[in-house]
Structures are given as C-alpha cells and as structure tokens.
Amino acid sequence: xxxxxxxxxxxxxxxxxxxxxxxxxxxxxxxxxxxxxxxxxxxxxxxxxxxxxxxxxxxxxxxxxxxxxxxxxxxxxxxxxxxxxxxxxxxxxxxxxxxxxxxxxxxxxxxxxxxxxxxxxxxxxxxxxxxxxxxxxxxxxxxxxxxxxxxxxxxxxxxxxxxxxxxxxxxxxxxxxxxxxxxxxxxxxxxxxxxxxxxxxxxxxxxxxxxxxxxxxxxxxxxxxxxxxxxxxxxxxxxxxxxxxxxxxxxxxxxxxxxxxxxxxxxxxxxxxxxxxxxxxxxxxxxxxxxxxxxxxxxxxxxxxxxxxxxxxxxxxxxxxxxxxxxxxxxxxxxxxxxxxxxxxxxxxxxxxxxxxxxxxxxxxxxxxxxxxxxxxxxxxxxxxxxxxxxxxxxxxxxxxxxxxxxxxxxxxxxxxxxxxxxxxxxxxxxxxxxxxxxxxxxxxxxxxxxxxxxxxxxxxxxxxxxxxxxxxxxxxxxxxxx
Amino acid sequence: xxxxxxxxxxxxxxxxxxxxxxxxxxxxxxxxxxxxxxxxxxxxxxxxxxxxxxxxxxxxxxxxxxxxxxxxxxxxxxxxxxxxxxxxxxxxxxxxxxxxxxxxxxxxxxxxxxxxxxxxxxxxxxxxxxxxxxxxxxxxxxxxxxxxxxxxxxxxxxxxxxxxxxxxxxxxxxxxxxxxxxxxxxxxxxxxxxxxxxxxxxxxxxxxxxxxxxxxxxxxxxxxxxxxxxxxxxxxxxxxxxxxxxxxxxxxxxxxxxxxxxxxxxxxxxxxxxxxxxxxxxxxxxxxxxxxxxxxxxxxxxxxxxxxxxxxxxxxxxxxxxxxxxxxxxxxxxxxxxxxxxxxxxxxxxxxxxxxxxxxxxxxxxxxxxxxxxxxxxxxxxxxxxxxxxxxx
Numbered sequence: 006x007x008x009x010x011x012x013x014x015x016x017x018x019x020x021x022x023x024x025x026x027x028x029x030x031x032x033x034x035x036x037x038x039x040x041x042x043x044x045x046x047x048x049x050x051x052x053x054x055x056x057x058x059x060x061x062x063x064x065x066x067x068x069x070x071x072x073x074x075x076x077x078x079x080x081x082x083x084x085x086x087x088x089x090x091x092x093x094x095x096x097x098x099x100x101x102x103x104x105x106x107x108x109x110x111x112x113x114x115x116x117x118x119x120x121x122x123x124x125x126x127x128x129x130x131x132x133x134x135x136x137x138x139x140x141x142x143x144x145x146x147x148x149x150x151x152x153x154x155x156x157x158x159x160x161x162x163x164x165x166x167x168x169x170x171x172x173x174x175x176x177x178x179x180x181x182x183x184x185x186x187x188x189x190x191x192x193x194x195x196x197x198x199x200x201x202x203x204x205x206x207x208x209x210x211x212x213x214x215x216x217x218x219x220x221x222x223x224x225x226x227x228x229x230x231x232x233x234x235x236x237x238x239x240x241x242x243x244x245x246x247x248x249x250x251x252x253x254x255x256x257x258x259x260x261x262x263x264x265x266x267x268x269x270x271x272x273x274x275x276x277x278x279x280x281x282x283x284x285x286x287x288x289x290x291x292x293x294x295x296x297x298x299x300x301x302x303x304x305x306x307x308x309x310x311x312x313x314x315x316x317x318x319x320x321x322x323x324x325x326x327x328x329x330x331x332x333x334x335x336x337x338x339x340x341x342x343x344x345x346x347x348x349x350x351x352x353x354x355x356x357x358x359x360x361x362x363x364x365x366x367x368x369x370x371x372x373x374x375x376x377x378x379x380x381x382x383x384x385x386x387x388x389x390x391x392x393x394x395x396x397x398x399x400x401x402x403x404x405x406x407x408x409x410x411x412x413x414x415x416x417x418x419x420x421x422x423x424x425x426x427x428x429x430x431x432x433x434x435x436x437x438x439x440x441x442x443x444x445x446x447x448x449x450x451x452x453x454x455x456x457x458x459x460x461x462x463x464x465x466x467x468x469x470x471x472x473x474x475x476x477x478x479x480x481x482x483x484x485x486x487x488x
Numbered sequence: 489x490x491x492x493x494x495x496x497x498x499x500x501x502x503x504x505x506x507x508x509x510x511x512x513x514x515x516x517x518x519x520x521x522x523x524x525x526x527x528x529x530x531x532x533x534x535x536x537x538x539x540x541x542x543x544x545x546x547x548x549x550x551x552x553x554x555x556x557x558x559x560x561x562x563x564x565x566x567x568x569x570x571x572x573x574x575x576x577x578x579x580x581x582x583x584x585x586x587x588x589x590x591x592x593x594x595x596x597x598x599x600x601x602x603x604x605x606x607x608x609x610x611x612x613x614x615x616x617x618x619x620x621x622x623x624x625x626x627x628x629x630x631x632x633x634x635x636x637x638x639x640x641x642x643x644x645x646x647x648x649x650x651x652x653x654x655x656x657x658x659x660x661x662x663x664x665x666x667x668x669x670x671x672x673x674x675x676x677x678x679x680x681x682x683x684x685x686x687x688x689x690x691x692x693x694x695x696x697x698x699x700x701x702x703x704x705x706x707x708x709x710x711x712x713x714x715x716x717x718x719x720x721x722x723x724x725x726x727x728x729x730x731x732x733x734x735x736x737x738x739x740x741x742x743x744x745x746x747x748x749x750x751x752x753x754x755x756x757x758x759x760x761x762x763x764x765x766x767x768x769x770x771x772x773x774x775x776x777x778x779x780x781x782x783x784x785x786x787x788x789x790x791x792x793x794x795x796x797x798x799x800x801x802x803x804x805x806x807x808x809x810x811x812x813x814x815x816x817x818x819x820x821x822x823x824x825x826x827x828x829x830x831x832x833x834x835x836x837x838x839x840x841x842x843x844x845x846x847x848x849x850x851x852x853x854x855x856x857x858x859x860x861x862x863x864x865x866x867x868x869x870x871x872x873x874x875x876x877x878x879x880x881x
Contacts, residue, residue, distance in 0.1 A: 347613065347621030358625060365626050381627070390735050410646070410744050412638025413691035414630060417620055418613035424691075427635050429739055439739035441630050447691070452646050463629055464621075473626045 016130045017172025017309060018165045019137075021279055022066025023317050024059050025161035025266060026050045027444070029325045030333045032156040038330050039151050045242065047267030048159040048321075049328055050145040052336045052422075053443055053461040056083045056162070057093050058472065060143035061100045061460045063162035063272075067139065071401060073101045077135040078108035080126060082118035082271040085146045086111065087462075087470055089193070096472060097141070099366040100460050102401065108135070116144070116238055119163075119271040120181075120295035120302030126167040127176045137168040144270030149197035150339045154189075157241060158198065159267025163275035174282055174291070174306045180221020183214030183300035189240070190298075196338070203241060210299045211244060212251035218294060218303035219252045226305055227290065230254060234285055234308075236277035237294035239263035245277075248294055260284070265322050271295075276318075282308055283315045324480065326444075344419035348466065358471065360384045368404065368458065368474055370436065371397035379436040405479055406432035408454040413447055420464060428476045430456050443475040455479035490727030490761045490876055493592045494710050497719035498527035499835035501706035504673045504823035512606040513562050515705035516541075519602060519828075520563055523707035528720035531709060533563070537596040539570040542583030542603035544826035546572075559602055574827075577774065577863025578731070579603065580706070581830025581871035585729050587710050597712050603831035604705035612701060623865070627737055633776065634690030634698060636738050636867055641692050641779035643744040647794065650782060652692065654797030656683035658778035659696045659820055661806055666817020668807075668848040671832070673702045673823035683778075697778040702823025706832035724838045727763070727856065727876040730756025734868035741866070745794075747780075749870035750787040750862050757872040758789075761856070765789030768811060768874075769854035770840050772833035774862040775818040784860060785813070788872070812850040815840060833859045834873060841877045852877075 025048050032043025050059070060081055064073075079098050086093045094109040110125075112118040119142035126138040143162035148154035188206040191198045200206075215237075219226075230253035237248045237259065245259040262277035263269065269276055274295040281291040285308040293304040334340035361382045363369075370379035371386045375394035380386035383399050407430060414425040426442035428450075442450070443461055457479035463471045500522025502515055510518070524531055541559040556570030573583040580603030587599040620632045644650045660680055666672035678696060686695035709719075716723035732752030735741060742748065758764060765788060773788065775781035782796030790811055791799040799805060805813035816822050816836040819829060837857035839845040859873040 345613070355625075361626075390740055410639040410643035412635050412642060412693075413688070414620075414632060414635050414638075415688040415690060417630065417632070421620055421630055424688075425630050425635075427630060427639065429639050429744065437739050439627070439737070452642065463626060471625055473629070 014169045015172055015175040015309065016127055016167070016169050017175035017306070019168050019170055019172055020067050020166040021173070022063045022164045023161070023276060023279055024062035024066060025321050026054055026059070027324055027326045028328050028336065029265065030328045030330070034330050035156045035333070043156050046265050047156060048161055049333055049336055050160040051444055053475065054145065054160070055087050055462055055470070056085045056143040056145050057087060057096050058460050058462060059145060059160065059162035060097050060141045060164070063143065063164040064097065064101055064139060064141050067164040067166055068101065073103045073139065076103050076107050076137050076139050078110070078129070078138045079103060080110045080112065080122045080138060080140045082112045082122045082140070082142045083144050084113050084116060084191070084270050085144050086113060096366060099363050100472070102367040102369070113271070115297045116270045116273060117295040117297045117300065117302050119275050120293070120304055123165065123167065123304060124179050124302070130168055137166060140165045140167055142271040142275045144272050146198050146270050147196050147337060150334065152197065152199070153203070154198050154200050157268050159263070159269045161266060161269045161272045161276060163272045163279060165275065171310060173308070173310050173312065174278070175309045176304065177290070177307050178222045178226050178305035180218050180223065180303040181300065182217025182221045186210055186299035188298060207243065207247055211247045211296060214296055214299055214301035215248045215251040215294055218301035219292065222303055222305055228253070232292040233258060233289035234281035234291040235259040235294070236262070236274060236281040236291050238273035238277070238296050240268050240296065244296070248296070252292065254292065262318060278306070280318045282311060283317060285311055287311060342419055342422060346420040347418045365473060366460070368402045369399050370402050372400045373397055379434065402436065402438065403432040403434035404458045406430035406438065406456055408450070408452050408456055409437060410452060411450055413450070426450055428456060430476060440473070441475045442477070444477050449478065455481070489880065490725065490763070490874070490878070492725040492727055492876070492879065493713050494588045494726045495713045495716035495723035496708050496726070496834070496838055496875070497711050497716055497723050498523045498531065498709040499707065499838045500524070500526050501671055501828070501832050501835050502704060503671045504702045504704035504825060504832070506608045507703035508608065510703065512604060515606070515703065516559065516562060516602055516604045519604065519705035519707040520600070523709050527709060528722065529718065531719055533565060535598050536565060536568060536600045536709070537598050538568055538587070538590055539565065539600045539602070540583040540587040541570060541572045542580040542601070542827040542831060543572060543605055544574055544576065544579040545605070559600070575864065576869045577776065577826055578830055578861035578869050578871035579827040580832070581834070581859060581861045581873055582731060584708065584831060584834060584873065585731055585871060588726050588729065591710050591712055597715055599710045600707065601710065601831055602705065602707045603828040605825035605827040606703055607701045607825055608703050632690070634693055637777045637780060638690045638693050639738070640744050640783065641777070644779060644783065645692065647745055648797070650797040652684060653680060654800055655697055655778035655782065656680045657800045658775060658781045659683045661800065662775060662814050662818040662820040665807055665815050665848055666821025669817050669822060672817040672821050673700055674817070674821045693777055693779070699776050699819040699824040702825045704823055704825035704828040704832065706828045706835050708831055708834055708838070722842050722877070724841050724875050724877055725879065727874040728757045728760030729871065729873045730754060730760065731871045732756065734866060736866045736868060738866050745783070747783060747787050747862055747867060747870065749868055750784060750860065750872070753870040753872040754788050754860070757874050761874040761876070763856055763874065767854050767856050768858045769852055769856050770815060770837065770850050771811060771813045771858040771860065772816060772818070772836050773813055773860040775814055775820050776824060776863065778820070780862065781813065781818070784862070788858065788860060807848060807850055815845060815848045815850050830859065830861045830871065833861070834875065837875045841875060
C-alpha cells in the first residue's frame with residue numbers, strides 16, 4: 006500500500022513494540038564463578054529464543070493482531086542472526102503473515118545498523134517508493150564464558166513501523182561521523198564477541214564519534230545541548246553518561262535503557278528511543294545515537310504524539326525471573342547436554358517443511374465452512390476431519406487461550422530436554438491447540454492457566470533451525486509493550 | 489445370538505520379558521510351535537492355508553523384515569498367503585480380526601495368526617522414546633507414548649476427581665495378577681505406596697503407572713466354526729469383534745476423558761455378539777497406563793463415565809471380583825510387545841474360558857470374555873473382540 010496518508014503528512018514512527026526476555030542474571034552471580042565483580046543485571050534469552058524469535062515477538066507487539074497485510078518492506082537489523090548465510094527475514098515475514106511480495110532486507114555486522122535501517126526506511130517512505138516499512142532490531146549476542154562481555158551483553162528486540170501519517174515520532178535530521186577503531190568484534194565463524202580495553206574505547210571511541218555524528222546533523226540542527234532527550238546505544242553502563250557529556254546534554258536527559266538489561270546491540274538505541282518517547286512530551290526533541298567501532302550515527306526526532314501511560318522500561322524491570330549461573334550457561338549455549346541426539350529423519354528444509362512452513366509459522370488453520378472446525382495443517386487438511394465437508398478457508402489461529410489439559414515428560418531422548426511439558430489449550434477462537442510449553446514452571450502448570458503462543462526454536466539439526474509455536478504463560482499485564 | 493463363524497482351536501505364547509537370548513524369528517517359531525501343540529487333537533502344519541502377522545514397528549526395534557514373509561518364510565510354510573498387519577497398539581488384535589474375516593469368507597478353512605514384537609534389541613532412547621524426535625516435525629515433536637495419555641489422566645482427574653491412588657490400584661491389581669502368571673514379564677506384587685513413590689515418567693504418570701518395554705510373541709490357530717470338532721471338543725468361538733477409529737492427532741479429539749474409538753469398537757462387538765457389557769465375565773483390556781484401564785472400564789460400559797476410579801476401589805475388577813479385568817497381569821505387568829499384545833490377550837481369554845489359566849483362573853460365570861486394544865497416533869485405533877465357549881452364543 007504505497008503512499009499511506011497524504012503526501013504532506015510527516016514521516017515517522019507510527020507504532021512500536023518491544024520484547025526483552027524475562028530472564029536476568031546478576032553480574033555478581035557471574036563474577037562469583039570467575040573471581041570478578043560486577044554490578045547490576047543483564048537480560049538473558051531463553052534456550053529456545055534467538056534473534057529471529059525475539060524479532061517476531063517485537064513485531065507482533067507492534068502490528069495489529071491480524072498480521073501485517075499492508076507492510077511494504079521488513080528490514081531486520083542484528084549482529085546475531087542464527088545463520089551467517091540464509092534469509093532469516095523470510096522466517097520473520099512468514100510468522101508475521103506479511104504478503105508474499107513484501108520487500109526484505111537484513112542489515113547487520115554492527116550494532117549501528119538500526120540507525121541505518123531507520124534512515125533507509127525514512128528515505129524510502131519520504132521518497133514515496135514505499136508506504137509502510139517495519140524496522141526490527143533484534144540481538145542475542147554471545148560472549149565466551151569468563152570474558153567481560155559475558156556479563157555485559159543483553160538480549161532484546163524493538164520494532165518500529167515507519168510510514169506517513171500521524172507519527173509518534175517524526176524524523177527531523179540525520180548525521181554520521183567518527184574515526185574507526187576496533188573495540189568489539191566477532192570474527193567470521195566465531196560464536197563469541199570479543200572486546201579491547203574499555204578505557205581506550207571510552208576515551209578514543211565514544212566522545213569523538215558522538216560529537217562527529219551530532220555535527221553531521223548539519224547547520225540547521227539545534228545545538229545538541231538543546232534537545233530534551235538523549236537516546237543512545239549503550240555498549241557499557243557508563244556509555245550514556247559519556248555520550249551526554251560529549252554532546253553537551255545534561256546527563257539526566259540521557260535515557261538509561263541498558264540498566265538491568267545490558268548491551269542490547271542493534272536494539273539498544275531503539276529501546277532508548279522508546280524510553281525517550283514514553284517519558285517525553287509533544288514537541289520535545291530526541292537525539293538518538295547509535296555507536297560502534299569508533300563511529301556513530303545521529304538521528305534527530307521530534308516527539309509528535311507521546312503514548313499515554315506507557316512505561317516499557319519500568320515493566321521490563323518488574324517482570325523478571327532471576328537465573329543462577331548454570332541455568333544462564335544452559336540458556337546461552339555455554340552448557341550443553343551430551344548424549345546421542347535423535348534425528349527427526351527429515352532434512353530441516355524438507356519438502357514437508359516447505360509445504361507446511363508458511364502455515365506453521367503463520368499459525369494458520371483451515372476453517373470448515375460447514376461446521377467451523379479449525380483444521381491443521383491446512384496443507385494436509387483438504388477435507389474437514391470433523392464433518393467431511395470440503396470447503397475450507399485459511400484463517401489465522403488465535404494466539405491466546407487457557408490450559409485444557411497437560412502432561413509433563415520427565416524422560417526424553419536428546420536433543421530434547423526434560424522436564425518437557427506439553428499443553429492442550431482451549432483457544433480464544435474456540436479451537437484447541439497442542440504445543441510444548443516454554444518458561445512455565447512445572448508447579449505453575451494447571452488446568453485453566455492463561456497461556457499464549459509464541460514463536461520459538463523447536464530444534465536444530467544439521468545446523469538448521471526449525472521454528473514453531475510454544476505456549477508460555479499469558480501474563481496479560483506484563484505482555485510485551487507496544488502501541 | 490453371536491456371530492460364532494470362526495473358532496480358536498489352539499493358542500501359544502512365550503513368556504514375555506527382556507528376551508535378549510531370543511531373536512524376533514525365534515520368538516515367532518516358539519509361539520507358533522506352542523500353538524500347534526496347544527491343539528487338543530493335533531494339527532498338521534500343511535493344514536494352515538493362510539497367515540497373518542502382527543508387528544507394529546519393524547526396523548524401529550530390530551531386524552524384522554518387511555512384509556508377511558517374516559511369518560511363512562521362517563516357519564516352513566513358504567507358499568501360503570501371508571499378510572503383515574500394522575495398526576498401532578491394536579496390531580495383534582487387528583491381525584486376528586483380519587484372519588477371522590479371511591476364514592469367515594470361506595476362502596480359507598484354517599488360518600494362523602502370530603503377533604510378535606522385538607522391543608529390547610535397541611535402547612530405550614532408540615525404540616519407543618525415539619518417536620519423540622520422529623513423526624511430524626512440529627505437531628509430534630516431543631510426543632512419546634506417555635505424553636499422549638498423560639493429558640487424558642490430568643483431565644480425568646480434573647473432571648471426575650479420579651485420584652492418583654485409584655490409578656495406583658490398577659497397577660497393584662495387575663502386578664498382583666502378573667505375579668501369578670508364568671507368562672508375565674514382571675512377577676512381583678506391588679503396593680500403592682510403591683506405585684506412588686516410583687519416579688515420574690510423565691506427570692501425572694509415575695513409573696508403575698506405565699507398562700514396561702517387553703519382547704514377546706503369541707500365536708493362535710483359527711478354523712471355520714463347523715470344522716472345530718476335528719481339532720478340539722472345547723473350541724472358543726469368536727462371538728463378535730469391532731474395530732473403530734478416531735482422529736489423527738490427539739489435539740483433534742473431541743474429549744480428553746473418553747476414547748471414542750473404544751466406545752465405537754465396543755458397540756460393534758457387543759452388537760455382533762448379541763450381548764451387553766453386563767454379560768462380560770472376564771476381560772483383557774489395554775492398560776498401557778493405569779489411567780487407560782480406568783477409562784476403558786467406562787468406555788467399554790463396565791461402569792458409568794467418570795466412575796472408573798470407584799469401580800477399582802470397590803474391587804469389582806479384581807481376580808475374584810464381579811468382572812475380573814486383566815487376570816494375566818495386563819500390559820502393566822505381563823508386558824506390551826506391541827504386535828504380540830492383542831494375540832496374547834486372546835490366548836489368555838482362551839485359557840480362562842477353558843479353565844486352564846493355572847494360578848490366576850477366574851470364576852467363569854457367563855462364558856464370555858472381552859479383549860480390547862487401543863492406540864496408534866492420536867490414540868485413534870481400537871479393536872474389541874468377544875470370545876465365548878457357548879456354541880450358540
């Protein structure tokens with residue numbers, strides 16, 4: 006849908022969504038095992054989450070429940086997509102039920118990529134070629150056990166719907182600058198991010214890059230000291246203060262989005278931007294800075310329509326589950342069960358998954374026009390199993406329901422891990438759905454428990470991932486934020 | 489009046505267990521020879537005109553070859569028609585049902601049915617549990633046998649107040665019966681406490697709520713009813729049978745507190761036999777898990793829906809009860825070698841109805857025995873067979 010809204014309307018962020026895993030680990034708990042210190046906590050992905058599943062969560066929180074039929078493009082930024090070569094965005098667009106012709110792009114390799122994606126989206130919409138562009142920044146970066154970054158890197162995702170209309174945030178200017186240096190890197194094939202001396206990085210990286218980027222906004226831009234909010238990507242806990250000092254913004258105007266969560270990579274600056282939007286007032290300006298490797302991008306935005314009573318950062322601090330170090334290692338891949346893993350016997354990109362993949366990821370069913378029963382999977386259900394009727398319509402399944410019954414497997418062959426709960430739920434659309442549970446403590450499982458389907462990594466075989474929906478607890482008040 | 493067009497004239501089975509010393513073929517041979525020897529007036533192998541072999545998971549468990557040649561080809565019967573049947577847990581009883589149809593059709597006068605399964609030639613992870621990583625890559629991921637039944641138990645407990653203790657009583661009863669049966673895999677009585685304290689396998693099922701993994705084989709020789717006197721003065725007739733299905737995946741089930749396939753198969757069998765549940769004097773039912781037996785009581789009409797727990801509490805299904813269920817020890821104690829199970833249940837009823845079940849013989853009051861299996865993906869297959877010693881049913 007090209008040119009949504011009159012051509013004169015401002016281009017900006019029309020909607021947003023945030024997803025950060027509930028798990029936190031105290032840096033002291035990590036330090037305890039390595040004889041080091043640490044302050045605060047970092048966010049930790051569940052074992053079955055990755056940058057793709059978090060991107061889907063953030064996007065689902067951004068878009069209306071019926072999906073994204075009017076999206077023209079989806080741009081995903083990440084430094085930690087599960088594949089070095091394979092289109093992870095295709096998995097995301099299928100899960101979002103985007104139209105088949107939707108344009109996609111991946112920008113990665115640097116945490117600055119989210120600024121570049123927002124710039125490109127703004128240009129494409131302002132130029133009239135695209136109407137609505139979904140920009141998703143998602144990262145679950147890893148660092149080797151015992152390194153400083155192990156305690157520093159967090160995980161999370163933010164999505165922005167960019168288009169013309171009545172935006173929440175309007176774009177006013179952009180700039181970039183800095184002098185490249187090598188402060189953090191992950192070489193091809195390596196799993197963990199490495200870092201160089203933190204003091205050198207702060208002294209020679211942050212300040213000059215932030216000043217150069219702000220200067221790049223051009224002569225028409227306000228003196229950066231005049232902006233009401235600074236929203237920056239935070240490679241470490243002191244970065245926000247350093248950036249504020251460098252560009253002459255009083256430190257209290259800097260949003261601390263990394264507090265409790267850690268460095269969210271490409272999602273760091275976007276989350277700070279959400280924080281600025283939610284605490285700001287109409288007409289106020291935000292300077293957003295995305296920094297990496299000695300270079301920064303600056304975006305100048307104006308708050309046009311602040312959301313009412315939204316407090317995403319506060320919610321993320323409240324709704325948490327604390328981990329001990331062994332669980333943290335298990336969830337981040339540092340501790341893996343041995344044994345001979347059973348094989349699905351299907352190559353992960355088998356014809357079966359090719360046929361059914363769009364329906365499995367899009368969570369669609371074949372609704373019987375005679376009796377209303379929702380048949381799954383639609384590719385294999387051309388006749389209603391309940392009544393034999395042969396006119397079926399593809400519809401989206403409800404994602405929320407309550408537990409009808411369940412069982413908990415205590416003995417599963419590898420690569421499955423026990424205990425493994427399986428839930429049958431009565432869904433909001435009147436159907437039943439069966440799926441594995443994720444993140445629900447055994448003692449909390451009971452008939453009647455509200456649950457919600459979320460996309461997760463079901464398993465990995467031959468280095469390829471199969472994604473599917475699992476049930477998690479539906480904590481309505483604490484669900485991913487979004488406007 | 490019952491159907492009674494086919495009679496069983498001899499049965500045989502090998503003691504079930506972890507038979508590391510016996511191959512799949514050796515188990516079949518032994519069960520077959522015992523069935524021949526079990527024919528009162530004797531039978532010549534050349535009289536057998538057709539064979540049906542029940543094996544549920546060939547290759548998943550051992551070295552079984554494909555097709556029915558595994559039967560005729562190893563028993564010196566090469567040449568006769570042989571069909572291998574696979575139909576989930578009712579595999580053995582469905583092989584029997586198909587043999588009945590073959591004999592009743594008039595095409596064959598004498599048929600052999602063998603059920604056999606080798607489950608312990610592969611490790612637990614590779615055999616039954618291996619299913620959890622096979623099947624539909626999404627809809628059946630993590631699906632083991634226990635996880636298909638556990639949700640029924642959870643729901644049954646929720647809706648009817650069925651208790652873990654009532655479920656444990658099923659294990660106690662069947663292990664007690666198994667202790668009296670030389671063919672049983674497990675031969676030690678259990679207490680309720682032992683069942684409740686055994687490790688979780690799949691909540692709400694503990695270890696002794698689940699049947700073991702067992703090797704075994706059983707055989708039966710069927711003849712046209714009017715020819716039975718040639719072989720024995722005491723044939724056991726097939727009064728009726730039923731086979732019914734439900735949906736492919738358990739999530740498609742309309743109810744988690746009833747197995748519709750069982751209800752439908754039982755309706756067919758009762759109608760064919762011309763009896764009601766009250767006429768059943770002894771039953772061998774599919775107790776793959778304790779909850780399954782309680783639900784079977786209800787689905788087979790031995791009690792009202794939701795009353796299964798109370799039926800066992802009252803001792804009505806004990807060896808000396810109103811309707812003894814699983815005098816052999818059932819799947820829980822005797823074992824559940826998939827393809828062999830149904831044929832072994834029929835063998836047990838043959839012995840019970842003829843008063844030959846030494847050590848575990850029930851009082852034969854009605855002359856009717858009921859056999860039942862349930863299973864398959866979606867727990868969607870059920871076979872019910874009704875046997876009788878009454879010629880005119």
